[in-house]
Amino acid sequence: MTLYDEPIRFDQARPAAVALAHEVATAGFDVLLVRDVLGRFSLIVDDADKEVAASTEQADRWRESFTGGLGRYSGERPLVLTSVTRLPKTLTASPRALKIVAATGTAGAVRLLDNTVVGEEWSHVTTPPATDDGGTPRPRRTALYGFKGGVGRTTATAVLARRLADQGLIVLVVDLDLESPGVAPLLLGDGTLCTHGVVDHLVESALGNEDGLEIVARSGYNPRNRGELWIAPARGAGTEGVPNAYVDKLNRVYADAEGARFADRLAATVRACEEAVERSDSGRLPDVVLLDSRAGIHDVAAVTISHLCDYALLFGADTDQTWSGYRDLFEAWAASGQAPAIRNKLRMVASMVPDSAHYSKDTHLESLRRNAHATFSVLYDSLAPDEVAGASEGSWDLDDDAAPHSPIPILFEPGLVGMNVPRSPDWQERAFVEAAYRDFLHTAIPLIMAGPAGDSDAESEDDRP
Structure with a gap:
């Protein structure tokens, strides 16, 4: 007993x-x-x-x-x-x-x-080095993650990538949703998919056989202001006449290779995608890298959020499933002492926000903010009875619009449901898409582009041509 x-x-x-x-x-x-x-x-x-x-x-x-x-x-x-x-x-x-x-x-x-067998990387939060071994600054990396699938994360990644490219930036989108890849068709347009993908690099690099892989493709979208949009797909086009064997490769990507953990291998693959852009006709590293992470408590998401990114946008609807899932994740960070290291690189995104005569956007966001604050509080510092939130660097008021729990809204738009993107090449230019993502882009882009001192290289929405 x-x-x-x-x-x-x-x-x-x-x-x-x-x-x-x-x-x-x-x-x-x-x-x-x-x-x-x-x-x-x-x-x-x-x-x-x-x-x-x-x-x-x-x-x-x-x-x-x-x-x-x-x-x-x-x-x-x-x-x-x-x-x-x-x-x-x-x-x-x-x-x-x-x-x-x-x-x-x-x-x-x-x-x-x-x-552990899986999930160990959730409890080890690190900040990626600002430069490589030669002193070259690396691109700013932002992870887009949702605990539950189906919250519009990949579509938001595509919208965000095109807007950043329109601001004259070189943007690379890396599809890390290996089990359910999908961002490449949203962004490729009339471009040509590269032969290989992220999964190919993970498999081949385990054997030291990664040289010569074609792992990035330029989008067919033509950004304004001399920007560039590149894609590193999870699954490449493959070699003509040879079966892709994607499932067989996927079954092997998570293993630790000799002398290299999966976390290190995934980091090396992301870096290889960035360097592939530099070796292309672009001639330099991307300015911004968007990491479209898979959903759930998975090793890819653990490495992406805990190690690879400077900032992480956490997508969720105002449901019990969302909050219970994020609470489990946040409690794991708090229990392992990682709350101070992780909380300042997180921001909540309220996905599929309704706005109708029956249920207004403001009412929905008020409820979501309360639930988000209750969930994020696991990562916040406890306050003494005579203290107020904000007095401590690790605490935030419920109504603090700069807090990690403060939701960035994306409006629900029925027109996006079931849209066949290849047959709708101008889908992002439609008025209902612009309206749905306006607040998201206005808030997220300065956060993504903020440097160590909080400066932003991105134009404001009002400055866009």
Whole structure:
């Protein structure tokens, strides 16, 4: 029997293990919690270099508390003392281990090394370097993501890409919705699809066989102001007379290759797409890269949002499915200590906002804002009773229009439903499309183009020719 009245379940195991680890840390020892792929925990106490190692009595007490408190979620080796068992530095000093904020007065540090089959990258947020190894500034990258599919993310990507190109920018759209690719037909127009795609690069690069792939194509759309629009499709046109074998390739893209995790391989593929534009007749790197991510809690989305982008637009309708899904994701970031690193690069997009005599846009957005604020609050700093939101850099008022939860609206337009884009080449020029995306473009473009000091290179909507 455990410390709980009933057998402990997965949800209770982590907080119980962390609490027990903090108890050990109060004795002055650094602690590493290791969770295996089944969710079981082992407690590694680093006492090898201490003046006084942990005593047998201490070890027995910790082991009993750990196994009693975790039940089936106690690992096969629930307690390891480094003074007794020497462990490799690759384990005890693993850079993948996350520091768990200690309680006041805890002398030792507590870290968590979580071993998972998928989804690990959600809990490791990093900012991509501003320049490459040669000091060349990389393009600004924006991810477009929706927890649920069918919220208009890909269409918004296409509209946004064309508007940015119309402002004289070189724009690259990378289709990372590998299981359901679709942005290329929206943007290609009368252009010619390249032979290979993102999936080809992921497969071939695992074997060092990626040289010579044709992975970007120029759109047939002719932007104003000498802008350029490029596409890196998930699926290329393939070689004539040879089966594409897309499904077979897709089954292999997520594996870790020798010496390279999937996250590193995906980052290298995105960089290869950017460099392919530079090698083309364009002659330089894109100014802006839009990453059309797949929906759901998936490794592609994890890498795209947590590692590859400078900014992430999160799409959602005002539904229980939207908020429960985002809440699960935000709680994972908060539990792993990543809230301060991630919250400033997120912004909510309210998709398919109705505006009719029966239900106005303002009424819908007011409801969505409240639900978004409640959900995003998981990532915000807690305020003392006498504090107001905004006093802390990590807190925002409900009505703060610059807050991550403040929704950027896209109006619902029935004319876009079921539109056959190849037969409607001028679809983005139609008045109902312009009206649906006006607020989205006006707000999102300055956010995307904002530099480190908050400056914007993008023209305002009023300055467009």
